[in-house]
Amino acid sequence: MPNMSLKKNPMPEQAPEIRNKNFLEVSTGYTPAMAMDEAQRCLRCKIKPCVTGCPVGVKIPEFMALVAEGKFEEAYQKITEDNSLPAICGRVCPQESQCESKCVRCAKGEPVAIGRLERFVADYHMNHGSDDVKTAPANGKKVAVVGSGPSGLSAAGDLAKLGYDVTIYEAFHTAGGVLMYGIPEFRLPKDIVQKEIEKLEKMGVKIEKNVIIGKTILVDELFEDYGYDAVYIGSGAGLPSFLKIEGETLNGVYSANEFLTRINLMKGYKFPQYDTPVYVGKDVAVFGGGNVAMDAARSAKRLGAENVYIVYRRGFNELPARAEEIMHAQEEGVQFALLKNPTKFIGDEKGWLCGVELVNMELGEPDESGRRRPAPVEGSEHILGIDTAVIAIGQTPNPLIKQTTEGLETNSRGCIVADENGATTKKMVYAGGDVVTGAATVILAMGAGKKAAAAIDEELKK
Amino acid sequence: MYMAYKILEKKELNPQIFLMKIEAPLVAKKAEPGQFIILRIDEYGERVPFTIADYDRAEGTVTIIVQAVGKTTMDLSKLGTGDEVLDFAGPLGVPTKLDGKKKVAVIGGGLGTAIAYPQAKKLSKLGADVTVIAGFRSEDFIILEEELKAVANKLIITTDDGSNGVKGFVTDRLNEEISAGEKYDEVIAIGPLVMMRAVCTLTKQYDIPTTVSMNPVMIDGTGMCGGCRVIVGGETKFACVDGPDFDGHLIDWQAALNRQNMFKEFEKSACEDGKCRIGRTHHA
Numbered sequence: 001m002p003n004m005s006l007k008k009n010p011m012p013e014q015a016p017e018i019r020n021k022n023f024l025e026v027s028t029g030y031t032p033a034m035a036m037d038e039a040q041r042c043l044r045c046k047i048k049p050c051v052t053g054c055p056v057g058v059k060i061p062e063f064m065a066l067v068a069e070g071k072f073e074e075a076y077q078k079i080t081e082d083n084s085l086p087a088i089c090g091r092v093c094p095q096e097s098q099c100e101s102k103c104v105r106c107a108k109g110e111p112v113a114i115g116r117l118e119r120f121v122a123d124y125h126m127n128h129g130s131d132d133v134k135t136a137p138a139n140g141k142k143v144a145v146v147g148s149g150p151s152g153l154s155a156a157g158d159l160a161k162l163g164y165d166v167t168i169y170e171a172f173h174t175a176g177g178v179l180m181y182g183i184p185e186f187r188l189p190k191d192i193v194q195k196e197i198e199k200l201e202k203m204g205v206k207i208e209k210n211v212i213i214g215k216t217i218l219v220d221e222l223f224e225d226y227g228y229d230a231v232y233i234g235s236g237a238g239l240p241s242f243l244k245i246e247g248e249t250l251n252g253v254y255s256a257n258e259f260l261t262r263i264n265l266m267k268g269y270k271f272p273q274y275d276t277p278v279y280v281g282k283d284v285a286v287f288g289g290g291n292v293a294m295d296a297a298r299s300a301k302r303l304g305a306e307n308v309y310i311v312y313r314r315g316f317n318e319l320p321a322r323a324e325e326i327m328h329a330q331e332e333g334v335q336f337a338l339l340k341n342p343t344k345f346i347g348d349e350k351g352w353l354c355g356v357e358l359v360n361m362e363l364g365e366p367d368e369s370g371r372r373r374p375a376p377v378e379g380s381e382h383i384l385g386i387d388t389a390v391i392a393i394g395q396t397p398n399p400l401i402k403q404t405t406e407g408l409e410t411n412s413r414g415c416i417v418a419d420e421n422g423a424t425t426k427k428m429v430y431a432g433g434d435v436v437t438g439a440a441t442v443i444l445a446m447g448a449g450k451k452a453a454a455a456i457d458e459e460l461k462k
Numbered sequence: 463m464y465m466a467y468k469i470l471e472k473k474e475l476n477p478q479i480f481l482m483k484i485e486a487p488l489v490a491k492k493a494e495p496g497q498f499i500i501l502r503i504d505e506y507g508e509r510v511p512f513t514i515a516d517y518d519r520a521e522g523t524v525t526i527i528v529q530a531v532g533k534t535t536m537d538l539s540k541l542g543t544g545d546e547v548l549d550f551a552g553p554l555g556v557p558t559k560l561d562g563k564k565k566v567a568v569i570g571g572g573l574g575t576a577i578a579y580p581q582a583k584k585l586s587k588l589g590a591d592v593t594v595i596a597g598f599r600s601e602d603f604i605i606l607e608e609e610l611k612a613v614a615n616k617l618i619i620t621t622d623d624g625s626n627g628v629k630g631f632v633t634d635r636l637n638e639e640i641s642a643g644e645k646y647d648e649v650i651a652i653g654p655l656v657m658m659r660a661v662c663t664l665t666k667q668y669d670i671p672t673t674v675s676m677n678p679v680m681i682d683g684t685g686m687c688g689g690c691r692v693i694v695g696g697e698t699k700f701a702c703v704d705g706p707d708f709d710g711h712l713i714d715w716q717a718a719l720n721r722q723n724m725f726k727e728f729e730k731s732a733c734e735d736g737k738c739r740i741g742r743t744h745h746a
Contacts, residue, residue, distance in 0.1 A: 173502055251720055255689075
C-alpha cells in the first residue's frame, strides 16, 4: 500500500540556533525506516514524469521500489547506472525545479522526497557497500580531462569504465573543483567529495594537481607531447563578476569566490590552525540571490557576524537559489534586503568598507529570462552600514585556456562553443559544464560530462 | 607524477632574505621573467605567490627569493636543502614584455631586486643597454650584487644609510641619470609600493614609459578569487591574469596601499602564535 501522506518525511536537521555557529552538515539524513516510509509515497506511475525532470535520467521509480523494500545497496546500483555522484547530487541538486517538480504527488501535497532518498541511498552505500566498480579491459587510448569539478569527474568516471587511460589535470592543490572551493562543508561535507574522487582513483583515473592547463601545459601539448587521443575541458566558470561600482577595491569587499575559497578550500574557518585568514566583520551584506549568495551569507553567520543581509535586486519569489537553501538561511537568521541594488561602496579614511549606498527597485515587465525586470526607484537611495561585502552575482569561464588554445572557438561571454555532445571547434577537444553554459548547476555539468564521454568513446572507436 | 617539490638548494642572501632552488620541471619548462608561482608548504599552509627569480629548464628547477616577513615565509625559512614543499604551481601571470628595448633602467628595491634580476638578465641577453639601480636599507641587506654586475651595463647600489654605495633613494639616482642626459625607452620598477609609486611620479615628469610589478594578496593565482584586483586607468584588473606587470602611470596607488593592509592583523596573530597552534602538529 502506498503511503498517502501529503507531506514528505521531514529531514532531521541540526537546530538553526546551534548550526549557525558550526560548520557541521545541517541535515543529518533519513534513517532506514524514514527512507522506506518515504519511498512508499512513490506511486510508481507508468508515465514516470520525474525521470524527464532529471538531467541525467536517473531511473527514479525503480530505485524508489528498491528503497521501499529495504534493498538499499541495489537501489544505489540502480541510481549509479545513470548518475555517478549520487551523494553529491542528493545534497545539491535543485530537486524542486527538476525531478520533484514533475512528481504526480504535487497535484495534492508535497512531492516524494527524491533528493533526500538519493542522498540516503548514497550515504548507506558509503557506509556499507564496496566500490568494486567493474571497468572494461584497457583499450590503450588516453584521454585528458581538464578540471576535477562535477563535469570532469563524471566524464573521467565514464571513460575509465569504458577502458580508457584517463588523467585529470587540476589547477589547485585539491581535486573537486567547486565541490571543494565553493560549496561549504555544512551543505556538502568535503570527505564525501573526497570519497567520490577516491572511487575514481580506484578505477584507475590519475589526478595531476597543481597543473594549470593553458599555463603549465597547453592543450596542444597534451596531444603532441603527452600523446592523448582526446581532451575534455571541464574547467568551469571560475572568473568572478564584480558590480563595477565605486569602492569595490575597499578592504572588506570580497568576491564570493574569494570569501568561500578562503573558508572552504583553505579552511579559513579553522584559522589559526590553518594559515589562511578570513576577515568577517559585524555587519555583512551579500549581493546576489543564488546558491552561492546563500552559501556566503550562511558562512558569514557561522563566522560570527551579527547581521547578515542578502541584498537582491528582485523580490523573494525571484530568488534563484534552491528553496531549501533560502529556508535554511532564513532559519539561521540571515536577513533579506530585497528589491535593493547597490550603487556605491563607502570607505573610511584607511580604505576599509563602512557602508553601502542602496537604491530601492521595483519590478517591471518580464525580460528575456522570463523574470520581471527590476528598475531603480528614483530618489530612494539610502545607506546601509556594513563592514564586509561579498559579491555573489555570478562567474564567467576562466580565460586561460581560451587565450592559449588556437582553433577553440568561444562566444561573446567567453564560453567555449560546443555542440550537444560537447564537441568543440577543435579536433578531438570536447568541453562541457560551466565553461560551455556559463555558471549553472552541478547536475547539468555532470550530464555534459557523461554525454561528452559517450561522444569521445564513439569517436575513438571509429 | 610530481607529488612533492624538493628544495635542491637554499642560500642566505642576507639576514632576512634567502634563495631556494626548487625541483619543478613542468614549471621550469614554461617559466619566463615576470611570471610567478603559487606555493603551499603543507596541508595547513596558505597559498602564497612568489615571483620567479630564475629558472633552469635543463635542470628542471625554479628559483624563488624569499624575505621572511610573514607566517608562510618564516615557515619556509626553516626548511632547508632536501626538504619538500607540498604544492608548487605555475608559471602564472603574463611574462614581462622585454624585446625591442634599446635602453632600459631597471629599478629594484630591497627584495624587489630579486625580481628585477631576471628581467635585467633577459634584457641584457636581448641586447639592450641596461642600467640597474638597486636600493637597500643598509650594507647588510644588499643582495645579488655580483649577479647584477654581470648583466648590467651600469649598476648603481644605494643604501638608505650610506653604509655601502650611494646614500639615498633609488629615485634620486634615477633622477640624476636622467638629468645627466641618459635616455631610457623604459623604466622597470620592482619593489615596495611606495618605492614604485615614487619612481612613477618621477618618470611621469619625464614621460618615460614605466612598468611596475604588483604583488597583491591572492589565493589561487588563476583569476578565480579576484583578491588581487588593482585599479589601472580606472578599470579593475586582476594582477594574477592581467599582470603582474602594469603601466605604473595608470595605477591607483592609494587603493593598492590600502589593500595591502587587509590581512595585516591576521598575519601578526599568525606569526605571534608561531608553531604552537592548538590542534596542529607541524611537520609531524
